[in-house]
Amino acid sequence: MLQIRPATPADTDDIMPIIHxxxxxxxxxxxxxxxxxxxxxxxxxxxxxxxxxxxxxxGDNGDAVGYFVFRPGPDPTYRHIYHGAWLNDAPYHVIHRIAGRPHVHGIFDAVMRHCQAAQTDLRIDTHRDNHIMRHLIAKYAFTYCGIIHTEMGDERLAYQLVATP
Structure with missing residues (x-):
């Protein structure tokens, strides 16, 4: 079974190959x-x-198989949303930089279990061409809310999930 723990500086050498x-x-x-x-x-x-x-x-043996960022909002790139609106103005957490080893299944499921246990209002964004992530986001019934821009000005599709506690 996949486990999630805070990443430490000692994990960086294990994280970078996952990112690459x-x-x-x-x-x-x-x-x-x-x-x-x-x-x-x-x-x-x-x-x-x-x-x-x-x-x-x-993973089961303790090896790093995935990485993600999970932090409380407000996220500066979510201040302005275009061609839509957020579902609410409630406090939220944002999920960024999800990455996993390709041979390991269930990473996104583990991430979502972890995040939903901590916060019922979640926001996430991805590139229009990231069909893999868009499929996973849809699987968890996130609502498409509009377009945001990254700090570098790149367009991203923005989603929100408001779960009942």
Whole structure:
């Protein structure tokens, strides 16, 4: 069974191959505009860890198989949403940078169990060409809310899930 724990600086060398593998999968699946030019870098991952927002998904043997960021809002890139609106103005948590080893199934399910146990109002975004993530987001019945822009100005599809406690 997959487990989730906070990532530590000692995990960085295990996280980076997961990130690089996710970048390769995105490229292979036609998502050639997200996670490019070295993003997310080792520095970005280290910042996530230092802020306490980084989480590691581990397999039965304790090996790192996935990574994600889960942090409370407000997220600055979610301040302005275009061609739609958020479902509410309630406090929320945001999920970013989900990555997993391709041979391991159930990573997104484990991430969602963890996140929904901590917060009932979740927001997530992804690139229009990230059909894998869009499928997973739809599987969990997130509502499409509109378009946001990253700090670098790139367009992302924004979603929200408000679960009943």
């Amino acid at each position: 593998g996710a970048c390769a999968i995105m490229q292979e699946s036609g998502n050639t505009h997200q996670w490019v030019n070295g993003y997310p870098s080792r520095g970005v991952i280290c910042q996530d860890i230092v802020r306490g927002d980084a989480w590691l998904v581990t």
